[in-house]
Amino acid sequence: MKHRELKNTLLRHGIVLMIALTAYAAGLLLAGKNPVAAFVDTVSFTFGTWYGFSEVCMRMIPLLLTALAVALPSTVGLINVGGEGQLYMGAWLATWGVITFPNLPAGVFIPFLILLGFVGGGAWAALAGFFRARGWINETITTLLMNYIAPLIIGFFVYGSWRSREPGASAFPQSIAFPPAARLPRFFNSRIHLGMVIALILLAVFWFIMEKTKWGLKMKAIGGNPEAARRLGFEIGPYIVGVMFIAGGIAGLAGMAEVSALYGRLRAGFSPGYGFMGFLISWMAGGKPATIVSMSFILAFIFSAGSLLQITQGVPFAAINILMAMMLFVVLAKPRLPGVKR
Amino acid sequence: MRVGQQPVIMKQKGLGTSGSGHVISLRGITKRFAHVVANDGVDLDIRPGEVHALLGENGAGKSTLMKILYGFYHMDSGSILIDGTEVRIASPLDARALGIGMVFQSFTLIPAMTVAENVAMYFKDQPFALNLKSIAGRVRELGATYHLMVDPSASVRSLSVSDQQKVEILKLLVGGARVLIFDEATSVLAQHEISGFFEILQRLKADEYSIIFITHKLAEVMTCADRITVMRKGKVAGTLMRAETTEQNLVKLMFDEGLQPSNTARSDQATTAQHEPLMELQGVSTRPKGIGIQLVDVSLHVNAGEIVGIAGVSGNGQRELVDVVLGIAPPMQGKRLILGEDATAWNAGQIREKGVGFVPDEPVRMALVPWMTLCQNSAIGNLDAYVRAHGFSIDWLAVEKDIAASFEALGFEPLPLHMPVQRFSGGQIQRSVLAREIGRKPRLLVAFYPTRGLDVRSAEAVGSVLTRLRNEGGGVLLVSEDLDELVSLCDRLVVIRQGRIVGSVCHDAIDRHAIGYMMTGSEVSR
Numbered sequence: 031m032k033h034r035e036l037k038n039t040l041l042r043h044g045i046v047l048m049i050a051l052t053a054y055a056a057g058l059l060l061a062g063k064n065p066v067a068a069f070v071d072t073v074s075f076t077f078g079t080w081y082g083f084s085e086v087c088m089r090m091i092p093l094l095l096t097a098l099a100v101a102l103p104s105t106v107g108l109i110n111v112g113g114e115g116q117l118y119m120g121a122w123l124a125t126w127g128v129i130t131f132p133n134l135p136a137g138v139f140i141p142f143l144i145l146l147g148f149v150g151g152g153a154w155a156a157l158a159g160f161f162r163a164r165g166w167i168n169e170t171i172t173t174l175l176m177n178y179i180a181p182l183i184i185g186f187f188v189y190g191s192w193r194s195r196e197p198g199a200s201a202f203p204q205s206i207a208f209p210p211a212a213r214l215p216r217f218f219n220s221r222i223h224l225g226m227v228i229a230l231i232l233l234a235v236f237w238f239i240m241e242k243t244k245w246g247l248k249m250k251a252i253g254g255n256p257e258a259a260r261r262l263g264f265e266i267g268p269y270i271v272g273v274m275f276i277a278g279g280i281a282g283l284a285g286m287a288e289v290s291a292l293y294g295r296l297r298a299g300f301s302p303g304y305g306f307m308g309f310l311i312s313w314m315a316g317g318k319p320a321t322i323v324s325m326s327f328i329l330a331f332i333f334s335a336g337s338l339l340q341i342t343q344g345v346p347f348a349a350i351n352i353l354m355a356m357m358l359f360v361v362l363a364k365p366r367l368p369g370v371k372r
Numbered sequence: 373m374r375v376g377q378q379p380v381i382m383k384q385k386g387l388g389t390s391g392s393g394h395v396i397s398l399r400g401i402t403k404r405f406a407h408v409v410a411n412d413g414v415d416l417d418i419r420p421g422e423v424h425a426l427l428g429e430n431g432a433g434k435s436t437l438m439k440i441l442y443g444f445y446h447m448d449s450g451s452i453l454i455d456g457t458e459v460r461i462a463s464p465l466d467a468r469a470l471g472i473g474m475v476f477q478s479f480t481l482i483p484a485m486t487v488a489e490n491v492a493m494y495f496k497d498q499p500f501a502l503n504l505k506s507i508a509g510r511v512r513e514l515g516a517t518y519h520l521m522v523d524p525s526a527s528v529r530s531l532s533v534s535d536q537q538k539v540e541i542l543k544l545l546v547g548g549a550r551v552l553i554f555d556e557a558t559s560v561l562a563q564h565e566i567s568g569f570f571e572i573l574q575r576l577k578a579d580e581y582s583i584i585f586i587t588h589k590l591a592e593v594m595t596c597a598d599r600i601t602v603m604r605k606g607k608v609a610g611t612l613m614r615a616e617t618t619e620q621n622l623v624k625l626m627f628d629e630g631l632q633p634s635n636t637a638r639s640d641q642a643t644t645a646q647h648e649p650l651m652e653l654q655g656v657s658t659r660p661k662g663i664g665i666q667l668v669d670v671s672l673h674v675n676a677g678e679i680v681g682i683a684g685v686s687g688n689g690q691r692e693l694v695d696v697v698l699g700i701a702p703p704m705q706g707k708r709l710i711l712g713e714d715a716t717a718w719n720a721g722q723i724r725e726k727g728v729g730f731v732p733d734e735p736v737r738m739a740l741v742p743w744m745t746l747c748q749n750s751a752i753g754n755l756d757a758y759v760r761a762h763g764f765s766i767d768w769l770a771v772e773k774d775i776a777a778s779f780e781a782l783g784f785e786p787l788p789l790h791m792p793v794q795r796f797s798g799g800q801i802q803r804s805v806l807a808r809e810i811g812r813k814p815r816l817l818v819a820f821y822p823t824r825g826l827d828v829r830s831a832e833a834v835g836s837v838l839t840r841l842r843n844e845g846g847g848v849l850l851v852s853e854d855l856d857e858l859v860s861l862c863d864r865l866v867v868i869r870q871g872r873i874v875g876s877v878c879h880d881a882i883d884r885h886a887i888g889y890m891m892t893g894s895e896v897s898r
Contacts, residue, residue, distance in 0.1 A: 242765060243763055243765065244755055244764075247751060247752060247755065247766065248752070248755065254741030254743060255737070255742065257737055258739050258741060259741075260700065261732070261738055261739065262721075262724065262753060263699075263719065263720040263725070264721065
């Protein structure tokens with residue numbers, strides 16, 4: 031059993047990498063470049079230099095969090111495709127905190143921002159959970175559609191009342207700069223920030239809850255057979271709302287961390303689709319925490335390679351989106367892969 | 373694709389037999405499902421221009437037989453003759469081509485489409501451009517002839533249930549059916565619509581249509597049938613002319629008394645200690661929900677040390693009753709008491725906590741998580757007992773020990789504790805649920821068709837577990853459609869019909885005929 035599972039996991043990683051490499055090469059050939067040379071360049075940059083490697087790790091952070099925001103609800107049978115919207119709302123509420131209480135000391139400010147980011151994303155997702163728990167609307171539909179609302183809310187504020195009036199910055203739709211006390215700390219002389227620690231701790235906690243505790247077992251039972259769970263007296267409604275709140279909160283942390291650690295301002299459209307990539311990762315990883323980490327790393331690598339290609343080879347970044355879509359197809363087709371039996 | 377395939381006429385019978393006067397002859401039809409023989413060498417003849425009732429309890433094999441005739445199931449052995457010629461019916465398309473049509477209990481209409489469109493859908497060869505006008509014309513014409521007036525351009529959604537049934541019939545008639553099969557056709561109709569339905573049958577009969585009418589309601593059989601075939605346990609118990617029989621006769625055939633089961637299970641009966649009732653419903657009514665049955669003014673109690681059986685034709689409110697007892701559904705009116713406490717507002721978790729266990733008919737759907745192991749499934753049934761460190765840890769060793777002990781105490785062969793339960797057989801799965809529920813030492817066990825689909829050995833195991841719990845002072849509420857099972861196990865039988873309790877008998881006073889009357893709502897009982 032264990033052996034086959036491991037083989038299966040390796041196979042999945044291999045397939046994802048193969049597709050990425052093939053598409054990478056094809057894109058370069060179309061652009062008239064030498065794919066081998068570009069590949070060597072990319073690898074030597076991302077694995078050969080600390081800067082390149084740390085950038086990949088930095089990219090992993092929102093992916094880890096948004097993937098967890100999908101994996102957690104999937105344990106109770108919910109499909110949360112709203113990571114993107116939840117991420118924006120976490121960033122939004124955190125920015126509200128910065129604008130309203132700009133003078134807090136760092137020791138208070140960081141926990142405060144973490145709380146706001148969590149609540150912002152959590153409340154946004156809990157709304158969808160509530161509708162689902164009442165049996166009104168399917169959470170897949172609501173979370174998907176709410177993805178389109180959240181960036182508009184951000185836009186409403188950063189183009190309007192929150193728009194920075196600082197000279198130079200006011201040309202862009204963005205908020206005022208966060209005070210230094212409101213910036214998440216970074217480590218190792220790189221852009222890897224506190225979000226990484228939070229994400230890894232949360233993944234470990236997620237593993238512990240699911241494997242060891244009463245609540246994990248209950249969640250698995252609800253996801254595995256809601257009818258039986260109901261008859262065993264489990265409170266399904268509160269679990270749905272609660273799990274959605276926590277999942278949304280985790281995605282909200284990703285948004286808060288991006289804004290606070292990297293940009294230092296809330297910007298319209300700051301996420302290049304981390305929420306959707308998180309969904310992809312969670313599905314590819316089968317919701318397993320360790321696999322989420324490795325898959326996030328692969329996707330972060332692809333992502334960095336894409337940025338690099340754009341700069342050095344002039345391949346548009348949209349190519350990366352096409353690549354992600356292709357991978358999603360492969361993942362969804364996984365039960366039919368030869369040799370991989372369910 | 374078998375869509376285009378024509379029914380195969382296997383061999384031509386001699387000319388003499390085609391004049392036998394039977395539209396359909398079924399000979400030696402046998403059909404097995406896993407362990408159950410649903411039809412066992414069934415013979416049946418249908419004459420032109422007759423209403424032929426197929427009468428029997430649930431699970432007697434009526435529906436199976438008709439689904440074989442309609443090509444829904446494939447028989448294991450036997451033959452079907454149409455006008456004396458042996459035919460092979462491999463699919464409903466074959467059956468339709470041979471002039472056989474069936475109206476199912478749940479209709480097969482598409483609500484968003486009009487009557488004419490629904491009728492058109494019934495044909496497999498439609499021109500690219502539908503000629504709905506001619507179909508509408510046929511619908512009107514046939515509607516006028518047989519009292520089936522329905523506006524062909526009305527959307528089915530806007531029609532009443534009885535009008536929808538008319539559309540179902542029209543569909544078959546336009547399709548050229550000569551033999552119409554109705555599966556429990558009156559169960560969806562209100563009392564006043566039923567007589568209208570019988571009138572339709574009489575008109576069809578007069579035009580030489582043959583009608584097969586599956587039912588378990590005696591009164592209706594006596595009203596509308598010409599001939600009656602009674603089925604019992606997969607076999608034909610007898611075919612009678614309506615004019616020559618009585619309800620008593622039919623009841624005797626339906627609920628055979630020849631096979632009295634041994635009462636050994638009851639011999640070691642506990643002293644009937646009449647404590648406070650473990651569970652009591654006082655005048656409980658529920659809100660009607662979808663196609664479910666509404667409970668009306670149900671009063672029921674289960675004492676410690678007794679097995680109370682709920683007898684009834686299935687679909688008469690048993691599921692709703694059990695849901696109320698378990699706290700899945702709230703009572704709209706009336707009171708629910710558990711161990712003497714007012715539990716009207718309690719939810720399923722609170723009621724379970726008080727020591728109420730549940731054994732369902734479909735454990736895989738209702739009691740277990742299929743991909744979880746026996747051990748995990750045992751843990752979720754009694755989680756609070758195994759929780760350590762405020763919920764942060766689960767004592768899996770205790771779970772293993774307890775479930776193994778429970779298996780042993782019940783005399784079941786041990787099962788692998790760490791295998792997903794979906795790999796177990798039906799009997800093993802039901803034993804797992806029993807072991808889990810009994811392991812909790814319940815005060816009251818609600819068993820809902822607990823032996824459905826089980827082989828004899830497993831069914832006996834279930835029975836002895838229930839008896840044992842009773843003898844140890846627990847209470848059991850047993851819902852079953854098997855009268856033999858109820859009679860052999862229960863101290864008291866309560867009969868439910870149409871969501872109402874229509875009778876209650878102590879074990880010593882059980883009269884199968886009387887119960888049969890109460891279950892079927894026959895006139896004689898009143």
